[in-house]
Amino acid sequence: MISELTGPPEARYVFDTLLEGIGIPSLAQREDTIRPVTLCHGPLAPVAGKGIVVQVPAGGKTWTGGEAPRYHLSVDPPSESPIIRFAEDFIPKAFGCLTGRGQGDPFSYWQGGQDEEQAFIPPVLAKIQRALADALRTAFHRLGLPWITISPWPEGRPFALLLSHDVDHIHDREMFRVLSTLNHIRTTLQGRAPGDLKQSLRRVARAILSPKPVMQDFATIRAIEGAHGWRSTFFFLEDRYWARYGGRYRLDDPAVLRLLAFLRTEGCEAAVHGAYYAFNQAKAYRTAAGNLAAAWGGPATGIRNHWLRWNYPHTWRAQEDAGFLYDSTFGYQNAPGFRSGYPFPFRPFDDSSSRRLRLLELPLTLMDITLFHYLRYDLAAALAHAGAIARSTAEEGGLLCLLWHNNYFNEPEYHAYEETYRRLLVELDSVRPWCATGREIAAWWNARAGVHLETLQADGSGWTGRLSAQDPITDLQLRVEFPDGSGSLNLEGAHAHMRDTGAAMVIDFPRLAQDSKVVLRASPARGGIFKADH
Numbered sequence: 001m002i003s004e005l006t007g008p009p010e011a012r013y014v015f016d017t018l019l020e021g022i023g024i025p026s027l028a029q030r031e032d033t034i035r036p037v038t039l040c041h042g043p044l045a046p047v048a049g050k051g052i053v054v055q056v057p058a059g060g061k062t063w064t065g066g067e068a069p070r071y072h073l074s075v076d077p078p079s080e081s082p083i084i085r086f087a088e089d090f091i092p093k094a095f096g097c098l099t100g101r102g103q104g105d106p107f108s109y110w111q112g113g114q115d116e117e118q119a120f121i122p123p124v125l126a127k128i129q130r131a132l133a134d135a136l137r138t139a140f141h142r143l144g145l146p147w148i149t150i151s152p153w154p155e156g157r158p159f160a161l162l163l164s165h166d167v168d169h170i171h172d173r174e175m176f177r178v179l180s181t182l183n184h185i186r187t188t189l190q191g192r193a194p195g196d197l198k199q200s201l202r203r204v205a206r207a208i209l210s211p212k213p214v215m216q217d218f219a220t221i222r223a224i225e226g227a228h229g230w231r232s233t234f235f236f237l238e239d240r241y242w243a244r245y246g247g248r249y250r251l252d253d254p255a256v257l258r259l260l261a262f263l264r265t266e267g268c269e270a271a272v273h274g275a276y277y278a279f280n281q282a283k284a285y286r287t288a289a290g291n292l293a294a295a296w297g298g299p300a301t302g303i304r305n306h307w308l309r310w311n312y313p314h315t316w317r318a319q320e321d322a323g324f325l326y327d328s329t330f331g332y333q334n335a336p337g338f339r340s341g342y343p344f345p346f347r348p349f350d351d352s353s354s355r356r357l358r359l360l361e362l363p364l365t366l367m368d369i370t371l372f373h374y375l376r377y378d379l380a381a382a383l384a385h386a387g388a389i390a391r392s393t394a395e396e397g398g399l400l401c402l403l404w405h406n407n408y409f410n411e412p413e414y415h416a417y418e419e420t421y422r423r424l425l426v427e428l429d430s431v432r433p434w435c436a437t438g439r440e441i442a443a444w445w446n447a448r449a450g451v452h453l454e455t456l457q458a459d460g461s462g463w464t465g466r467l468s469a470q471d472p473i474t475d476l477q478l479r480v481e482f483p484d485g486s487g488s489l490n491l492e493g494a495h496a497h498m499r500d501t502g503a504a505m506v507i508d509f510p511r512l513a514q515d516s517k518v519v520l521r522a523s524p525a526r527g528g529i530f531k532a533d534h
Contacts, residue, residue, distance in 0.1 A: 013356060022129060023151065098125070098342060121335055121338050123398065125338075130396070141481075146480050148453060148481075152448075161434065162401040162402070162436070162441055163231075163404075166235045166273055166403060167235060170248070170259065172212040174248050178207050178208070181204050222268075226266070228429045228435070231435070233438040235302075236271070237275065239278065240275075245277070246275075270292060270298075272303040272324075279309050280318045282319075301325035302438040304328045305329045313349070317350055320357045328401060331367065333370060334375075336367075340363050343398025347360055362438055383420055387424070447469070451468070451476065453466070462521060462522055462523040467520060468518070470514065472511065478507040480522065481505075489507075489521070491521075494512065
């Protein structure tokens with residue numbers, strides 16, 4: 001329902017990203033039936049006719065991680081247009097959040113302290129999005145119009161969950177893995193890292209004398225996840241075999257092929273773990289995807305770079321050039337939480353073409369070694385902090401992306417890693433998130449972005465709109481909030497379930513077919529709610 005965006009490319013990008021996150025189903029409308037909404041950055045432009053204006057000054061007070069941006073809603077006397085003026089200069093900071101550069105790095109808001117409610121990078125950009133949604137809802141209602149949004153996740157689930165595993169190792173008896181354990185023993189003896197010397201020595205002996213079967217860790221992972229009916233994404237590494245940060249297995253290894261077949265029968269996803277020695281090389285990424293697809297027996301459309309190697313804008317540009325649907329690299333090794341300050345999928349910005357990429361970023365939220373290696377938490381502290389991050393994600397209705405490495409399962413010395421994962425999943429299951437693979441999450445988010453709502457009529461008799469979908473989408477939920485909290489709604493052209501929650505009229509579409517046309521007609525509970533001259 002937003003018709004116009006003005007300002008520099010960075011401002012347009014920020015607004016586009018936030019509006020997609022809010023779930024406004026269209027940026028187009030017939031201006032002869034309803035006034036446009038203009039989002040402008042910089043000096044307030046003259047309002048052409050009557051409409052809603054969102055103004056972001058080019059300078060002013062900056063926002064901090066602990067507060068939401070303030071806005072002021074007023075009526076411009078010459079045009080009677082609601083004008084939403086944001087007091088903070090949040091465009092440079094929001095752009096910095098989403099690109100990892102400039103003024104907006106959310107890392108600076110990380111307390112790094114003892115309080116689990118503050119010891120992670122907060123979702124600072126989600127506060128901006130929520131404030132913008134509240135302001136727009138108020139303005140729409142001020143004009144007597146219904147506020148219509150798409151729920152972020154299927155069936156209106158409270159948040160989404162992506163379970164993922166970087167497969168750096170699979171063989172117990174492998175030279176670099178044994179050397180890594182020996183180095184761990186050395187640092188433990190030097191007092192530079194916590195460790196259990198007895199268990200470490202047993203691990204070396206086991207690897208030499210009676211190595212752990214390849215399938216054991218993966219069977220354990222799937223048993224933990226399968227108890228909740230959930231599936232996960234596994235990122236497989238193909239890189240220089242004898243290099244320090246290279247690969248430790250080959251995709252044509254019979255053990256790897258058996259593992260891939262097992263994961264496929266489990267309904268999981270195989271994705272690319274971007275090579276350390278082929279960083280930002282689109283051709284190498286494309287080759288790795290093709291090799292994994294051949295071994296997997298299906299497309300490999302996702303990527304996460306080894307060691308979370310990333311720089312702006314080259315990584316995302318190379319990944320898009322390689323043809324990936326999504327990336328999940330954007331996170332920190334040494335700090336938990338939201339590197340972008342944004343707990344939703346988003347499309348990266350390419351400054352060479354001043355456009356949003358087709359590639360979708362599924363930002364990484366929390367990794368096992370962050371809790372135990374970098375922050376050196378014990379089991380109780382790890383559970384407390386992981387739970388706090390999960391609650392923050394759920395509060396914003398965002399995406400919680402977890403990364404647990406397979407080689408820390410079935411290891412007595414690293415029992416806390418496995419136990420944290422097991423208990424965290426039990427806690428998450430109690431609040432019913434939508435858990436899906438990375439590919440499924442990216443595909444659904446893209447289909448959601450392709451849902452459009454065109455206003456056909458808005459006057460004293462009511463409002464009429466036409467809903468359509470560029471691609472088929474399942475379990476879509478639409479929320480309609482009336483100006484005075486009540487009204488009636490009718491649908492034509494689709495099978496759907498409607499219910500009144502008191503706060504909104506909720507419409508559930510089990511399936512919306514490609515190019516479908518659904519007509520919605522809203523009527524006020526009492527006259528005058530949708531008056532065109534209000």
